[in-house]
Amino acid sequence: GENVEQHPSTLSVQEGDSAVIKCTYSDSASNYFPWYKQELGKRPQLIIDIRSNVGEKKDQRIAVTLNKTAKHFSLHITETQPEDSAVYFCAEGGIQGAQKLVFGQGTRLTINP
Amino acid sequence: KAGVTQTPRYLIKTRGQQVTLSCSPISGHRSVSWYQQTPGQGLQFLFEYFSETQRNKGNFPGRFSGRQFSNSRSEMNVSTLELGDSALYLCASAPGTSTGELFFGEGSRLTVL
Numbered sequence: 001g002e003n004v005e006q007h008p009s010t011l012s013v014q015e016g017d018s019a020v021i022k023c024t025y026s027d028s029a030s031n032y033f034p035w036y037k038q039e040l041g042k043r044p045q046l047i048i049d050i051r052s053n054v055g056e057k058k059d060q061r062i063a064v065t066l067n068k069t070a071k072h073f074s075l076h077i078t079e080t081q082p083e084d085s086a087v088y089f090c091a092e093g094g095i096q097g098a099q100k101l102v103f104g105q106g107t108r109l110t111i112n113p
Numbered sequence: 114k115a116g117v118t119q120t121p122r123y124l125i126k127t128r129g130q131q132v133t134l135s136c137s138p139i140s141g142h143r144s145v146s147w148y149q150q151t152p153g154q155g156l157q158f159l160f161e162y163f164s165e166t167q168r169n170k171g172n173f174p175g176r177f178s179g180r181q182f183s184n185s186r187s188e189m190n191v192s193t194l195e196l197g198d199s200a201l202y203l204c205a206s207a208p209g210t211s212t213g214e215l216f217f218g219e220g221s222r223l224t225v226l
Contacts, residue, residue, distance in 0.1 A: 031212075032212045032213075034214070034215075042219070043203070043217040043218060043219050043220065044156070044203070044217050045217070046214045046215070049213075049214070089155070089156060091156075093212055094212040098161070098168065098169050098212065099144050099146055099161050099163075099168070099169065099207055099209060099212060099215065100146070100158050100161055100169040100171075101146075101156075101158065101215065102158065103148075103155055103156040103157075104155070105155045106155055106156075
């Protein structure tokens, strides 16, 4: 069945440094890998996603890489800022075009000024 | 465009009772998914409805059910509530024609005493 392992569960970095969060998935049929950010008391919001036909995608300070052979994908945030502090969730999905997402357990990222 | 609206935002029930939660998706979105969010289990998929039909179902007991109306609004029901059902229930809408971004509501926080 589908399962997503996400590491680390907590991450603390100095403002301006980079942060990396890693996820491993189990279902080789998955072809859609989004990342959601959830600030305290707020709804999860998509920050970036990648599909299986692409190895890397970048949007300003955020990038995601995908290794389908190894079944893992990573979120990279550069030049971190205090507003990056939040819980980040990776997910896998896209099997047979379905909307169902299987989420990782989340990473609580804290940016220290 | 109005976002995803969930009602009620907060509710308290006692064991054995039942509860109905409501979700109004973004106008034009035909897919509505429900997720349970708890500190220990993260975000877990309950079910997804598309054009009034359940398209996907997660691994939850039959006490959890849902439906979707012709205007795409959705309800989920939990019968015979247990203490472990205490959670934030998130609804997410999407156009539904292919896998992509989910737009989450702010959630309904259920406390079971």
